[in-house]
Amino acid sequence: MNHRSIRKFKNIPLTTMQIEAIVRAAQMASSSRFMQAYSIIGLTDPALKHELSEITKTPYMEENGHLFIFCADLQRLTLMADEQEKQEMRIMLGSSALYPIAVTDTALAAQNAVLAAESLGLGAVIMGSVTQDIRWLDRMLSLPDYVVPLFGVAVGVPDQQPEIKPRLPLEAVYFENCYPSERDLQAHIQAYDDDMRHYYQNRSGNNRNACWSRSHIELLKLPIPLDDMTEYLHGKGLNLT
Amino acid sequence: MNHRSIRKFKNIPLTTMQIEAIVRAAQMASSSRFMQAYSIIGLTDPALKHELSEITKTPYMEENGHLFIFCADLQRLTLMADEQEKQEMRIMLGSSALYPIAVTDTALAAQNAVLAAESLGLGAVIMGSVTQDIRWLDRMLSLPDYVVPLFGVAVGVPDQQPEIKPRLPLEAVYFENCYPSERDLQAHIQAYDDDMRHYYQNRSGNNRNACWSRSHIELLKLPIPLDDMTEYLHGKGLNLT
Numbered sequence: 001m002n003h004r005s006i007r008k009f010k011n012i013p014l015t016t017m018q019i020e021a022i023v024r025a026a027q028m029a030s031s032s033r034f035m036q037a038y039s040i041i042g043l044t045d046p047a048l049k050h051e052l053s054e055i056t057k058t059p060y061m062e063e064n065g066h067l068f069i070f071c072a073d074l075q076r077l078t079l080m081a082d083e084q085e086k087q088e089m090r091i092m093l094g095s096s097a098l099y100p101i102a103v104t105d106t107a108l109a110a111q112n113a114v115l116a117a118e119s120l121g122l123g124a125v126i127m128g129s130v131t132q133d134i135r136w137l138d139r140m141l142s143l144p145d146y147v148v149p150l151f152g153v154a155v156g157v158p159d160q161q162p163e164i165k166p167r168l169p170l171e172a173v174y175f176e177n178c179y180p181s182e183r184d185l186q187a188h189i190q191a192y193d194d195d196m197r198h199y200y201q202n203r204s205g206n207n208r209n210a211c212w213s214r215s216h217i218e219l220l221k222l223p224i225p226l227d228d229m230t231e232y233l234h235g236k237g238l239n240l241t
Numbered sequence: 242m243n244h245r246s247i248r249k250f251k252n253i254p255l256t257t258m259q260i261e262a263i264v265r266a267a268q269m270a271s272s273s274r275f276m277q278a279y280s281i282i283g284l285t286d287p288a289l290k291h292e293l294s295e296i297t298k299t300p301y302m303e304e305n306g307h308l309f310i311f312c313a314d315l316q317r318l319t320l321m322a323d324e325q326e327k328q329e330m331r332i333m334l335g336s337s338a339l340y341p342i343a344v345t346d347t348a349l350a351a352q353n354a355v356l357a358a359e360s361l362g363l364g365a366v367i368m369g370s371v372t373q374d375i376r377w378l379d380r381m382l383s384l385p386d387y388v389v390p391l392f393g394v395a396v397g398v399p400d401q402q403p404e405i406k407p408r409l410p411l412e413a414v415y416f417e418n419c420y421p422s423e424r425d426l427q428a429h430i431q432a433y434d435d436d437m438r439h440y441y442q443n444r445s446g447n448n449r450n451a452c453w454s455r456s457h458i459e460l461l462k463l464p465i466p467l468d469d470m471t472e473y474l475h476g477k478g479l480n481l482t
Contacts (some may be wrong), residue, residue, distance in 0.1 A: 023415045027408040030353055030367045032392075035457060036409050047416045056323045076413065077461060079427050080434065080454035089460040096480060097470035101369065103341045104391065107348030108367070115356060124269045125348070128342065142420045151273075151344065158242035167268040168277050172317065175263045177286045179383045186320050188281055193321065220318060221329040226291060231336035232481060235331045239289075239337060241471060 004164050006123025007060045009156030012068040018120055022068075023154065025116030028088075029108040035238050038106035039073040040113075041141055042066060043152075048140055056129040065122065065156025069130060069137070070104035070110045074238070075146035093146055099233070103116035106150055113153055123158035126151050134232055145237045170194050178182075189213060221224065244355075245405050245473050247364025248301045250397030255307040259361055259439065263309075263396065266357030270349040279347035280314040281354075282382055283307060284393075289381055296377065297370040306397025310378070311351045313343035315479070316387035334387055335481035340474070354394055354449050364399035367392050375473055386478045404444050409453075417423060430454060 014022075023040055031037060043049050044066075053062035061067065074093050077085050092098060110126065117124045130137060130152040137149050167173075172188035193211040200210045233239040255263075264281055272278060284290050285307075294303035299314050302308065315334050333339060351367065358365045380389050408414075413429035427451060434452040441451045448451040474480040 001266060003271070005271055019415075020411065023411055025242060027411070027414060028242055030246055030355070031368045032367075033457075033460070034406065034453070036414070038414070039420070040415045040421065042415065042417045048418065060433075060445070061420060076409075076426065076430065077454070077457045079423060080428055081458045085458055088464075089458065091464060093462040095470070100341060100344045100391070103344045104348040104369075107345040108352045111349045111352035112356075115353075126273075128273045128345075134251065141418070144420060144423075144469055147420060148340070151268075165275065168317075170261065170264055170268070173268060173277070173279070174260075174281045174283065176283045177289065177382070179280070179282065179385060179388065182320060185317065187319055189317065199455055212275070213318070214341055216274070216318045217322045217330065219274070219335040219351070221326055223329075230418075232336065239283070 002164070003118065004162045005125040006156070006158045006162075007161060008158070008160040009060060009123065009154070010065045010140050011161045012157045013064070014122070014155060018122070019066055021120065022113050022116045026109040026113040029112045031105040031108065032101045035074075035077060035102070035105060037072060037074050037077070037102035038109050039071045039147060040109070041071065041078070043069060051136070052130065053168070054192055055133050056127070058127065058129055060125065060154055061127065061130070061152065064154035066154075068113065068149055069141065069149050070106050070153060070156065071143065071147050071149045072099070072106045072142075074098065074102050075144050090237065091241075094237050096239050101237045103150060110151070110153055122155050122182045124153055124155045126153050132192045134229065138232075148233065148238065149237055161172060162205070163199075165192040166199055167194075168193055185241040243306045243405070244359065246366040247397070247399045247400040247401060247403075248366050249363065249399070250301060250305045251305070251396070251400045253296055253306055253398045255363070255396060259363070260307055262361065263357045267350040267354040270353040270460050272346040272349065273342045274439055276315075276318060276343070276346060277317070278313060278315050278343035279350050280312045280317070280388060281312040281350070282312065283462045284310060293378070295373065297368070297373050301366065301392065302368065302371070305395035307395075309354065309396065310382065310390050311347050311392055311394060312384065312388050312390045313340070313347045313380075314388045315339065316385050319387070326412050332480065335478050337480050337482060340480045343392060349390070351394055358396045361379065363396050365396045366392055367394050374455075375470065379473075389477055390472065390480065403446070404440075407433075407436055407440055
């Protein structure tokens with residue numbers, strides 16, 4: 001309940017014991033049919049971290065105690081198959097039903113990693129922006145088919161203590177037996193938008209005049225070309241049909 | 242580190258306080274751009290739970306302390322937009338880059354829910370099988386466009402204490418800077434397959450002669466028709482391009 005994303009870390013690298021504790025905790029998450037369909041890559045090469053930080057314009061991508069890249073990984077399941085079996089597996093592996101399952105496995109593991117880090121007195125932030133130039137990252141990490149980077153998790157000793165961000169009211173997120181009407185939801189969201197405007201205006205840093213709905217509407221109205229991701233996934237043998 | 246999925250619960254319903262504590266913990270997970278792109282539906286209607294249990298042939302879908310259905314939800318972001326803005330948002334909402342982000346948000350929240358349940362002395366299991374007849378569930382829950390059920394989480398007082406299932410060796414999941422060669426990975430997977438064969442033969446229930454790789458290869462070779470999911474997602478306005 002005390003979670004806040006940490007974006008400024010002290011210059012103290014994680015120990016091998018801390019890294020292993022975090023990875024082992026990640027591995028203890030459930031996974032669909034026990035597929036364990038993810039891999040975690042620790043980025044320790046300073047040049048690589050620096051370049052990723054430049055590409056994403058995110059200083060804490062470089063300045064942290066450790067940087068984990070979480071990848072959906074359906075390749076590992078194929079490694080003990082013979083060539084004919086690998087061919088036969090391509091249809092299922094390429095289905096748009098299976099890719100979100102691998103994404104789910106990866107995120108379940110990542111949340112365990114974040115909580116393990118926090119339980120060790122560290123802070124963490126999850127960064128989707130690592131995929132901003134996904135082909136570059138794919139090349140740098142030498143990712144094979146069926147392996148896709150999803151997000152980074154930077155971990156370290158916190159050098160800031162941001163306020164906890166107010167979440168949507170429970171009534172806008174949790175329902176019994178049936179999804180509510182638009183009108184019911186709108187009332188809760190309106191109230192939340194007012195709260196969030198107050199929060200953004202008054203928090204200790206990065207103040208702005210914004211509210212939750214409006215900023216997302218503006219963001220999602222933008223005609224950002226996203227077919228690059230589709231093509232990339234197809235090239236990895238995923239999300240095809 | 243002590244996690245095991247619980248599939249047999251005592252007949253003790255969760256209290257409202259427990260349910261709210263679990264949902265509020267779920268909400269504290271990070272979400273991409275703070276989209277909070279998920280909804281959680283508590284299934285309390287006995288007839289609905291019974292039918293879902295029949296469809297999925299899963300008794301603990303019905304026999305548990307509480308059943309949460311976790312849904313990716315990109316609809317909530319549109320509710321304060323006017324009609325023209327909603328039209329403009331359709332491209333981004335329908336992109337195959339955005340859907341996995343909503344899936345990630347949902348899974349991060351769900352893992353927090355599982356850990357919150359465990360920290361309250363309860364047990365939990367995540368069940369992808371709730372989507373076995375996804376159109377039926379969609380209808381039952383009256384899900385609008387952009388809202389998709391991903392998995393269920395059954396929570397309750399454990400009535401079993403299964404062994405902890407051995408995970409892949411850390412060396413097969415965590416790498417530094419670069420994805421390993423097939424040969425390196427195969428050696429670790431081979432060792433794990435041997436461990437898992439031993440585990441499956443010797444665990445206290447549901448014994449079988451199986452290993453990790455072989456059972457997944459057999460599963461993923463099957464030509465199960467999965468286009469139903471693709472069509473369903475397209476019908477919800479998601480994963481289009």
